[in-house]
Amino acid sequence: MSNIESVLTEKRVFPPDPAFVAKARFNADQLGALRAEAAQDPAAFWTELARKELGWQTPFTVGLDETDAPNYRWFSDGKLNVSANCIDRHLGERGDQVAIRFEGEKGDVRLLTYKELHAEVCKLANALTALGVTKGDRVVIYLPHSAEAVIAMQACARIGAIHSVVFGGFSAAALRDRIEDTGARLLITADGGHRGGNIVELKKAADEALASGCKTIEKSIVLQRTGHDIAMQAGRDLWWHDVVADQPPHSDPVWVEAEHPLFLLYTSGSTGKPKGIQHSSGGYLLGAMMTARWVFDLQAGDVFWCTADVGWITGHSYVTYGPLANGSTILIYEGAPTVPDAGRFWKICQDHGVTIFYTAPTAIRALMKAGDEWPAQYDLSKLRLLGSVGEPINPEAWMWYHRTIGGEKLPIVDTWWQTETGAIMMSPVPGATPTKPGSCTQPLPGILADVVDEAGNPVTGTEAGGYLVITHPWPSMLRSIWGDNERYIKTYWGQFNNKYYVAGDSTHRDADGYYWIMGRVDDVLNVSGHRLGTMEVESALVSHPRVAEAAVVGRPHEVKGESVFAFVTCKGARPQGDDATALVKELRDHVAKEIGAIAKPDDIRFADNLPKTRSGKIMRRLLRAIAKGEEITQDTSTLENPGIVAQLQGREG
Ligand code: PRX
Numbered sequence: 001m002s003n004i005e006s007v008l009t010e011k012r013v014f015p016p017d018p019a020f021v022a023k024a025r026f027n028a029d030q031l032g033a034l035r036a037e038a039a040q041d042p043a044a045f046w047t048e049l050a051r052k053e054l055g056w057q058t059p060f061t062v063g064l065d066e067t068d069a070p071n072y073r074w075f076s077d078g079k080l081n082v083s084a085n086c087i088d089r090h091l092g093e094r095g096d097q098v099a100i101r102f103e104g105e106k107g108d109v110r111l112l113t114y115k116e117l118h119a120e121v122c123k124l125a126n127a128l129t130a131l132g133v134t135k136g137d138r139v140v141i142y143l144p145h146s147a148e149a150v151i152a153m154q155a156c157a158r159i160g161a162i163h164s165v166v167f168g169g170f171s172a173a174a175l176r177d178r179i180e181d182t183g184a185r186l187l188i189t190a191d192g193g194h195r196g197g198n199i200v201e202l203k204k205a206a207d208e209a210l211a212s213g214c215k216t217i218e219k220s221i222v223l224q225r226t227g228h229d230i231a232m233q234a235g236r237d238l239w240w241h242d243v244v245a246d247q248p249p250h251s252d253p254v255w256v257e258a259e260h261p262l263f264l265l266y267t268s269g270s271t272g273k274p275k276g277i278q279h280s281s282g283g284y285l286l287g288a289m290m291t292a293r294w295v296f297d298l299q300a301g302d303v304f305w306c307t308a309d310v311g312w313i314t315g316h317s318y319v320t321y322g323p324l325a326n327g328s329t330i331l332i333y334e335g336a337p338t339v340p341d342a343g344r345f346w347k348i349c350q351d352h353g354v355t356i357f358y359t360a361p362t363a364i365r366a367l368m369k370a371g372d373e374w375p376a377q378y379d380l381s382k383l384r385l386l387g388s389v390g391e392p393i394n395p396e397a398w399m400w401y402h403r404t405i406g407g408e409k410l411p412i413v414d415t416w417w418q419t420e421t422g423a424i425m426m427s428p429v430p431g432a433t434p435t436k437p438g439s440c441t442q443p444l445p446g447i448l449a450d451v452v453d454e455a456g457n458p459v460t461g462t463e464a465g466g467y468l469v470i471t472h473p474w475p476s477m478l479r480s481i482w483g484d485n486e487r488y489i490k491t492y493w494g495q496f497n498n499k500y501y502v503a504g505d506s507t508h509r510d511a512d513g514y515y516w517i518m519g520r521v522d523d524v525l526n527v528s529g530h531r532l533g534t535m536e537v538e539s540a541l542v543s544h545p546r547v548a549e550a551a552v553v554g555r556p557h558e559v560k561g562e563s564v565f566a567f568v569t570c571k572g573a574r575p576q577g578d579d580a581t582a583l584v585k586e587l588r589d590h591v592a593k594e595i596g597a598i599a600k601p602d603d604i605r606f607a608d609n610l611p612k613t614r615s616g617k618i619m620r621r622l623l624r625a626i627a628k629g630e631e632i633t634q635d636t637s638t639l640e641n642p643g644i645v646a647q648l649q650g651r652e653g
Contacts, residue, residue, distance in 0.1 A: 010395050014402070015434040017409045020384070024431020025297050031432035031445070038445040042472045045446050046074070050286050050475065055089050056080050057255040060282075064473060070493040070501075071480065072473040073259050074283035081253035082262055082285050083121060083158035086324040088253070090114045098329050101303065101352050102147040105194035105335025112147055114327075117154075119249035120147075124155035124240075126247040131186065131219055131238075135160030135254055138184040138264070140217075141310075142166045142175055142206055144193025145334050148223050148240070149310040150320045152188045157262060157281075160254040164264040164276070167311025168193055168200055170596040172208035178266050179214045181276055181482065187214075188240075190223035191230045196336040203230040210236075258282025264482045265313055267419040268533035269491060270504075270522035276482030277313075277419050280475075285325060287423030287476020292322030294444060295413050295427045296356050297385060305331040305349070306358040306387075312530070313419040314389055317476075318358060322423070337363060342370035346378040357405075358387035358413075360529040361397055365559045368400045375404055385430055387413045390529025391561045392517050398437035416440035416517055418503060419531075420492065422476030425449070426515055439514045448472040451509050456496035462511035467521065469500035477501065523620070525554040525562050532599055534620075537564055540594035541601075544587060546570050551610050551618045555603065555627040563602040565627040567610055567648060574606050603627070607647045612640050623648070 021027050026034070038045040047063030060078025067073075090097075095115040102110045112120065133139060139161045143149040149165070156163040164182045166175050179187065189206045192199040203222060210217055222232065223240040232239075262281045266274040292298060296318075304323050308314035323330045331352050337345050345367065349357060367374070386406055388398075393414055402412060411430035417423060425447050426440040433441050443449045451459045451466045459466045470477075481488040495502045504524065508516045520526065523534040534552040541550035549569045554562035568587065575583045584604045592600050611619045619639065625632060626648050636642050 010436060010438050012395075013434050013436055016411055016431050019409070020411055021431045023299075025299070026294065026429050026432050028432040031429050034445045039448065042446050042448060042474070046286065046475050049290060050075050050282065053289060054080060054282065054286055055085050060258060066473075069473075070489060070498050071485065072477065073479075074280070074473075074475045075258040078258045078282060079255040080258060080282055080285075081158065081160075081255055082281050082321070083125075083154045084253040085285055085289075086154060086157075086321060087114060087118045087121060090327045091118060094327055097327070099324060100147045100150060101329060101331045103331070103333050103348060103352070104146075105197075105333075105339055110147060117151070120151045120244075121154040121158055122249050122251040123244040123247040124151055125158040125251045127221070127243040128155060128161060128186070129159055129251075130247070131243070133159065133161050133186055135256065135260075136162065137186070138162045138164060138182040139186045139188060140164050140166060140175075140179050140182060140184040142168060142187060142189045142202055143223060143310075144168055144190055144195070144200065144202065144225055145309045145311075145315070145332060146190075146193070146223075146225065147332060148190075148225075150324075150332070153263070153310065153316075153320050154324075158251060158253050160256045160260060162261045162263060164266070165311050165316070166266070167309055167596070168195075168202055169311070169598055171593050172205040172212070173594050174596055175205060176209035176213050177273065178276075179209060179217060181266070181273075182264055183216045184214075185216060185218050187217050187220040188223070189220055190225045192226040192228060194226065194335055197339055199226050199228060207231060207233075256281055259479065261479070263316065265316065265419055267313075268524060268531040268536055270524055270533055271535055274533070274536065275484070275487065275491075277478045278480045278482050279422050280479050283475030283477070284422050285321060287474065288317040288322035289325035291424040291427075291444060292318060292328075293326050294429055295415060295424050296323075296358070296387065297430050298323065298326045298328050298356075302355045303329050303331055303353050303382075304356045304358070305333070305352070305354045307333070307337075307345070307363060308358075308360070308389075313417075313422070314358075317423055337366065338370075341374070342367065343374040343377055346375045346380060349380055349383060350378040353382045355382050356385045356387070357383055358389065360390040361388055361393040362390070362528040362560055364388065364393065364397045364401050368397060368404075369559065372404050380405065383410060385413065386410050387415060389415045389417070389424075391526045392519065393438060395437035402437070411435065414438075414440045416515070420478040421470075421474075421503075422478065425470070425474075436514060439510075439516050441514050443515075447474055449515070450500070451507055452496065452500065456499065464509045465518075466506065467495075468503045468505045468507040468515070468517070469496070470503065471500055473501075525552075525564060527554075527557075527562050527564060527598060528560045530598055532564065532595075536595060537566065537591060537599050537601065540591045540599065541566060541568060541587060543594060544590045546572075546583065547587070549610055551620065551623055552601070553620055553624045553627050555624075557602070564599065565603045565605075565623075566601040567605050567607055567623055569607055569609055574608050580606055605648065605650055607644060609641055609644055611636075611644050611648065613638050614640050
């Protein structure tokens with residue numbers, strides 16, 4: 001609530017700096033014209049862009065196909081290759097331009113030109129083909145954030161294999177579940193990665209995953225990154241450097257239908273296990289490419305640093321695909337922001353001449369907390385644009401970013417979008433849109449959004465509040481949930497009879513038509529900009545032999561946005577004293593093992609039972625209030641067990 005209140009009283013407006021506007025791709029008039037043209041006929045607008053901006057082997061004749069709505073298709077009779085669009089087409093004009101600037105946590109730097117990137121991608125693509133991987137096969141990628149992760153994704157795209165990147169922070173169990181859901185034939189992993197001064201034991205986790213299932217995996221390719229000792233299983237595990245050694249640095253791209261799945265990316269929902277969000281080739285690439293250009297104003301000479309790991313959608317769209325399709329130079333940094341100290345991000349900006357910096361509010365808050373003395377030590381004069389993504393940015397953090405990093409001049413693009421939307425949906429266009437701290441401003445050209453009430457009716461008025469919906473299909477939208485199209489339709493379209501795409505966020509729209517995202521309406525937590533289903537964490541807790549029942553809620557957290565707060569009942573007596581302390585630690589480790597460290601509850605509280613209504617529903621609203629330490633003012637008389645409240649508050653026993 002505090003966030004809602006603070007943004008609703010936020011009245012500051014920052015028009016774009018004239019010096020920026022003078023050189024920007026779009027000024028307000030140009031953006032207005034583009035938006036108006038797109039709104040008239042969004043399908044025609046996107047179709048024209050697809051024709052003009054993408055390279056097609058077989059041009060398409062169908063723009064938007066609504067036959068099986070809400071399973072929309074775009075450009076479906078055309079054929080293209082995503083990797084050729086990201087790399088090959090730049091070889092003539094900017095083959096010697098740096099495509100990737102990589103810096104490892106230990107300070108090692110590697111630069112790859114477009115020509116070199118092309119050669120690396122082709123060699124790996126050839127190696128994959130030699131191992132029998134063909135169009136439509138799934139390949140799971142479990143790598144550190146590295147140039148090789150981009151190479152692996154692009155190599156899959158080059159041969160029409162469907163990649164599914166699993167974030168390196170996920171546990172062996174989470175990796176196994178994802179591999180099994182995709183039915184992947186091949187795994188690409190590494191001996192490890194450097195993070196926070198430690199080695200992330202990726203190969204060890206991969207071995208554990210493969211030992212516990214994953215029967216479809218035939219081979220795994222292992223990148224040598226750390227060089228420390230790991231076990232290689234003969235016949236299954238192959239070193240990356242060995243499989244590419246004799247491969248030629250050329251390979252013909254495999255042309256695929258525009259609707260051919262480019263990748264699956266797992267994300268959390270309010271029920272059940274993570275969903276494999278399925279994205280297309282043509283429509284997805286168009287969305288990633290155009291939004292990268294509009295929102296980040298990409299121009300010759302830019303060094304674009306999106307800090308997101310390739311394991312998340314932001315890393316897919318704004319590390320691997322969008323900027324490369326535009327022929328830009330991207331920066332990839334492997335490690336943690338605080339190694340060796342809290343100045344690392346700013347040192348990287350200085351050393352690599354970063355011009356565009358795109359990160360998450362959780363990182364901004366952490367850097368703000370570390371103190372202004374860190375950015376003050378570095379030359380940040382090359383920076384010309386700042387961005388934010390992943391959760392609502394609180395005005396205080398926005399203002400710090402604006403003042404301390406932006407020198408009160410640089411535009412800030414607060415970009416709202418989702419794994420499912422594939423590309424940025426709402427954001428300022430930096431040379432055109434006046435910004436307000438905490439608002440993602442307005443939908444981009446070709447995106448039609450609205451706010452509706454419980455019945456699905458548009459909400460009007462100067463402070464309209466309700467469900468955020470998208471009212472017209474767009475090219476980069478998800479196509480389905482892998483293996484469960486019914487769930488796709490029910491989750492995203494069912495609420496209002498297939499009329500709108502329902503984002504699952506609540507929002508306000510102010511008198512200027514600016515959107516203020518308020519957070520999720522479902523049981524999804526946003527921890528450090530990452531989505532976690534409460535159900536997922538609850539299932540992990542309940543899988544521990546001593547746990548009978550668990551309820552998980554979010555609690556506001558200064559840096560992470562939200563933290564995980566778990567209420568747990570045990571089999572047998574309620575744990576007390578040292579036993580309780582030991583069990584808390586054990587349960588936290590257990591969740592880390594089942595899902596990953598990001599899901600570890602910050603708080604665990606034991607109770608004899610959970611607060612339920614007489615019909616047996618857990619009263620989450622009450623638990624959220626308790627987690628926040630608020631006085632309980634709500635009516636608890638419908639509780640089956642009203643006496644439990646004091647215990648849940650930790651005031652008894
Ligand atoms: O609640 C919104 C929040 O993050 C959710 C999407 O999470 P995910 O699929 O993991 O993708 C994150 C990166 C695109 C949304 O439903 N969210 C994302 N960006 C913003 C945001 N909330 C407010 N403002 C944003 N800029």
